Amino acid sequence: MNTRTLVVAGHGMAGGRLVEEMLARDRAGRWRVLVLGEEPRPAYDRVALSSLLDGATPEELTLTGPEVTADPRLRLLPGTRVTGVDRAARTVSCADGSRAGYDALVLATGSRPFVPPVAGHDLPGxxxxxxxxxxxxxxxxxxxxxxxxxxxxxxxxxxxxxxxxxxxxxxxxxxxxxxxxxxxxxxxxxxxxxxxxxxxxxxxxxxxxxxxxxxxxxxxxxxxxxxxxxxxxxxxxxxAAGVRPRDELAGPAGLDRGERGGFLVDAWCRTADEQVFAIGECAAVEGRCHGLAAPGYRMAETVAGQLAGGTAAPFAGADASASLKLLGVEVAGFGDAHAREPGAVEYVREDRRAGVYTKVVLAADGRTLLGGVLAGDTRGYPVLRALTGRELPAPPEELLRTGG
Incomplete structure (x- = not known):
């Protein structure tokens, strides 16, 4: 059996999930995986970065356990930045001068912070x-x-x-x-x-x-x-004003970008080159980039399913619903929170004294829940999110009064 080489450029959350999926699915050992990660450490939970300001350690955020790093099918090289892709030769070049050949390449280069180009943006401090x-x-x-x-x-x-x-x-x-x-x-x-x-x-x-x-x-x-x-x-x-996809490898490699950046891929996360895929924040799936961890995980599963065999499904888009606690304040948004669907109707209840705001968005039929917003009290979020796309079991006024 000929062993093939998968090169993964980037070891963030999406790249880390891809590695885990490949090792779990490829029981026959048909692939060896070479991971070239720009950061000096293996994949970690970037969503939990703020916990480092509260005393957590980087080790507590690590997503890549010893059962992964010790796998003989994996070679992980942190601190190794990919600088070029030669699609004809099927090789990647790195900032340290090294090169690596691939049978399949997954670009998981993530994104970079957007810094407004104003005077003084690069001052110390x-x-x-x-x-x-x-x-x-x-x-x-x-x-x-x-x-x-x-x-x-x-x-x-x-x-x-x-x-x-x-x-x-x-x-x-x-x-x-x-x-x-x-x-x-x-x-x-x-x-x-x-x-x-x-x-x-x-x-x-x-x-x-x-x-x-x-x-x-x-x-x-x-x-x-x-x-x-x-x-x-x-x-x-x-x-902390947003991010931009890390797609600088696209131009020299002759790969297309999305209209707003990112490696342009189809619903299977494939570029126009059938040996090259892109996942995570750097991937413009059918032209759209997704800046959350969950979509990147689903992209990783889509690619691993194709490469390692077994079940594979196309990336079906992202659910931007979220329930969060920021500075001790509960907020949630789900579905069509901004009532963008034609004919959508908004029902709002606000208690300014209590600091609680609730909104549900219904379709033009007045019965189907499209989305909503909760602020100050998100206890109703699980129920309301589960009802999204379905006919309401009660009048919207009652849902607003009870918070779902």
Whole structure:
């Protein structure tokens, strides 16, 4: 039996899941797996990065156990960045000068933080929020009682603000959208969230356009300047304003990109080259990138099923539903939370005194649940999410009153 070589470029959460799936499915040992990971450590739980600011260790976040790393079918090389792909020769080249041949190649290069290209964005005291090393640098620079600004009011930005607050700093959040977590929840939910974290001492500046980061006498970041003239004191600045797919290998390799970046792949995560796949945040599946861990896991399963045999199903899209607790505030969004379907009807109940907001979105028939938003109290989330796409068992007014 001829053993084939699978090269995996990247060992983040999606790449790590692919390795696990391949080793579990390929019982006959038809493949050997070579993993080239840019970071200096095996795959870890990036979703739990903020726990490092609360005292967790990098080892506690590790996703790759000894049963995987000790498998003789696997060769894992952390700290090895892939710099080129020669599709004709079926080889990849690395930053250290090495080359490796492949029978199949999976690009799992992930994404990079987006840093607004404003003056001062690269001053000492400015950080991104992406890796274990980023969090260690932020923790080392944090000074209790000093001011910090987080640029980005999405999930990652609010986690960063919570982490800085736990370190004793005074964080403020700048978000260019009209409300916080604009992708997951609506304006009403964002208002409740902003009010609740404001009462914790975290000031929020929505519709805030970053103009520049200013330096102090020591040359380090000292303030953040907004386009409307607002100036915020900032001894430390964290950029958590989204990510961009790491697709720089595409052009030189002659691989297509999606309209908004990412390696363009079909529903089976295949590029136009049948030996090259892409998964995770770097993959534009039928033109769309997905920035969450769960879709990356499903892409990994799709590819492993094709390579190792057994069951395989195409990637069927991502469910962006989420129930979270940010700075102690419960928020959830599910389904068509923004009522984008034509004819959709919104039913809202808000108790401003209690800080609770509930919205359900129904189809034009007035009976089918399309989605919703919960803020301040998410106890009804499991029931409402399960009802999505189905006819409601009770009038919407009753669901709003009981929270599901």
């Amino acid at each position: 400015c950080f991104v929020y992406r890796t274990v090393e980023d969090i260690a640098a932020i923790r080392a620079a944090a000074v209790p009682g000093r001011d910090a600004v987080v640029v980005g009011g999405g999930l990652l930005g609010l986690e960063a603000a919570g982490g800085l607050r736990s370190l004793g700093m005074r964080p403020q959040v700048v978000e260019r959208a009209p409300w916080l977590m604009a992708q997951q929840i609506d304006e009403g939910g964002g208002r409740v969230l902003a009010g609740a974290i404001g009462r914790l001492g975290v000031r929020v500046h929505c519709s805030g356009m970053l103009h520049a980061v200013g330096a102090g006498p020591d040359g380090r970041a000292a303030r953040v300047e907004l386009a409307d003239g607002t100036v915020l004191a900032a001894d430390l600045v964290v950029f």
